Amino acid sequence: MAAPPLKLDLWTLVLLVAQWALFIGNIGVAILQPGELWMHVLVGIVPIHFAFTIWHEAAHGTVSNRRWVNHVVGVLGMLPYMTPYFIQRHVHLDHHRHLNEPGQDPNEVYAGGPLWELPLRYWRLVSAARKAVADDPRTSAMKRSDIFFLLLVLGIWGAAIITGTFTALFFAWLLPFVIAKAVMDVYINYLPHVGLPPDRYRGTRVIDVSWLTPLVLAHNYHAIHHLWPAIPWHGYKARFEKKQSELREKGVPIEKRVFAARAGRSRG
Known part of the structure; x- marks a missing residue:
């Protein structure tokens, strides 16, 4: 039986292209012809902000009717976010299965208390990560992909230290990541679920x-x-x-x- 015609969500693919253009362009300029540091930080926030939507669509299979396309888009969309796609996909789908259930919903780390206390709850991510790995549905190929992803990210930062480009990457990537992560935790993890059953x-x-x-x-x-x-x-x-x-x-x-x-x- 012939496979159905390939379907693609062009809006998410446009977002992916824009993400990588901004991500690579900003880092390239920061290394080769740096401008004002605050400009690199502001521009760097955007591709990381896009990352959630891209991997999130991939995790739910809305990018394409081909699973492999969703996986490729998810992995690519995650690189600026420095988080392995397949374990994050598992954690997110677990959130859907256990919505707001105390002790079961991984999003409880973010929505399980007042907003001012949110940074103090980040340490709970350690136990959440342990639980995710213990209850791990990933295939061996997915695990290898996530390990390679982590090694790639570590390799990039190691190369930045060796080549003297760490400062450029700090202002074009790491600091924007910290800022974007904090903002996204508020609008996507905290506000939609806090105080709800x-x-x-x-x-x-x-x-x-x-x-x-x-x-x-x-x-x-x-x-x-x-x-x-x-x-x-x-x-x-x-x-x-x-x-x-x-x-x-x-x-x-x-x-x-x-x-x-x-x-x-x-x-x-």
């Missing part, structure tokens, strides 16, 4: 704030993703507008302010 409809909120949508690539409609994970990121807003009445009837939390969410504010 382990419930399919009431466990993830929508933050219906128009100016936020382009800045976070529509992830303020995160409840749409949890309810319809096969919908790509650029379809979230349209689905929300189409299903808004139904969502309200089902009890999906819909906020009109960015920081309306609070820890311990469960909608039971």
